[in-house]
Each structure stands twice: as structure tokens, then as C-alpha cells.
Amino acid sequence: MDINAFKVFRTVAVEGSVTKAARRLSYVQSNVTARIQQLEKELGVPLFYREHRKMTLTPAGQTLLPYANQLLKILHEATTAVLDSSVPHSPLSIGAMESTAAVRLPEIIAQYHQLHPQVELQVLTAPTEVLIEAVLEREIEGGFVDGPVHHPDLVDELTFEERLVLVTSPSDEPFRLEDVLSEPLLMPFKRCVYLERWQRWLKEQGYRPARVMEFGTLDGIFGCIENGFGVTVVPYSVIAAVANQRRVRRFPIPDPHGVVPTVFIRRRDLYVTTALRTFIDFARSLLSKLSQR
Helix, strand or coil, X not given: CCHHHHHHHHHHHHHCCHHHHHHHHCCCHHHHHHHHHHHHHHHCCCCEEEECCEEEECHHHHHHHHHHHHHHHHHHHHHHHHHCCCCCCCCEEEEECHHHHHHCHHHHHHHHHHHCCCCCEEEEECXXXXXXXXXXXXXXXXXXXXXXXXXXXXXXXXXXXXXXXXXXXXXXXXXXXXXXXXXXXXXXXXXXXHHHHHHHHHHXXXXXXXXXXXXXXXXXXXXXXXCCCCEEEEEHXXXXXXXXXXXXXEEECCCCCCEEEEEEEEECCCCCCHHHHHHHHHHHHHHHHHHCC
């Protein structure tokens, strides 16, 4: 089978139209149609429903699409591996949790770009579980996630540890846990390791889990807390970075729940380009220096 046929198939599936797919691929429409028909003939099944110029996937097409995506991603990796050199130059796509992206990543990316300006960096910000799935599906080459990560297809490398703190609104009154439990727990995502650690500690102390409210961004969360609404659980580094801008109180979460390692993950079978290897080594070195400040 022609690998280009899978590229055409995927493009038609995404665009939902032969005309749009041809425009995107810079092909003539008859070429796109012929590729799809040849692929259907070789597989012996129809891949699309054709309705008034609209192309929608049949069940067979829906089954084939993820495999086509994998084939094209592996082909891209193979091409990158062959063309790789000792000088970092290939595109690099990584992911990071919001707290890491907000506090740790800017300095890493800025300095890495100064050293290797020819590397085109793309960053996906998402919760740990989304980043793990993105790495497994080869959508990104690696990502900073809460660790440890135990998966047979992944390699994780310890980069740094975060210490968690409970953040509450400013007050002259002594801290009382009972007052905190009556407040909603504001989190960027309802499923994250920081939230799980706090809820687990509460359970061990005999308290009911906190009421969770998902609230888009850390900046928005801090704004609510400053105005007396809600609390949150974040790494101390996040609070330290905005200490001069935010009027909030912080209280450390007891060990062992208060310590969360952050690791960089990648697929075990991924070809590690020079760009990726130098990024991992540079990030580890810089983070080690930052932790000593």
C-alpha cells in the first residue's frame, strides 16, 4: 500500500471533503478521489459515506483512522531520525502541567531557544493524565508530569520535586482547618495529583473530601481567593513566583502528601532526536541550579 494514500485518507477524514482535502494537500481533486478509491479497493471495504460532497467515515474508516495516524507519526519519526544531526534543528513538541508551564518552563524555554534558535518548540499545557495520553499517542515527544509514572511503554526521568501548600484568603484570624473545609476547593482541573494528595490527607484525618470547583486558570483562582472566595492547593513555587503580587496566605501540607515529584516522560520506543536529548539535559541542569537558589 502507498503510504501517501493514508495521508490522503486522513486529510479527507479531517476535512470531511475531497475539495478541502485537495486544497490542503495541493493535489487535484481527481488524484484525491483516485487514492481513496484505490485504498478502498485494496482493503475491500468502503471507508467513507459520500453525501452531497460531504465525506463521513464508515465504521471501517473509523477503525482505520487511528492506525493511519500511527503510521504517519512513525514515518515522521523515521524521517527525523535519518535526517538528525549533532546540531539540534528538528521541531520539538513537549507538554507540561499548568503550574510547571507557568513557573518552571519559561526560563528553560527562553535559555534553550537562545542556545538552539533553529529548534521550533511547541508546548501543550494540560493535566498529567492528558499529557500521558498525548505522549503514548505520539502527539508530543515528551512532557513534564506528576510522578512517578508506571507504564511499560514510557520512560520517566526525575527532574525536581514540588512541595504543596494550601492557599487561603488573607486574614488576621488564626488558621482553622474547619473554616477552610467550608470553602470550595478551586482547581484548574478536577483531576490532578495535587487535589488527590489533599483529599487523601483529609480522609486520613477523618474529614470529608473538600467540595471541588473547576476554575479555568491559576490567575483566576488567586483572584477569587484574594477576594475571600475559595481555597486551592498548588506547589509552593507557584506562590513564591507571585508573592509580591498576591495577598494570600499559605500553609504547608504535611508529608508525605506534601511532596510531589515532577518527571519528564517519553515513549520507550521513541527515537530521541538531538533536539529532544539536549532539551532534557538542559532542563535537568537548569532545574538543578534553580533548586539551589
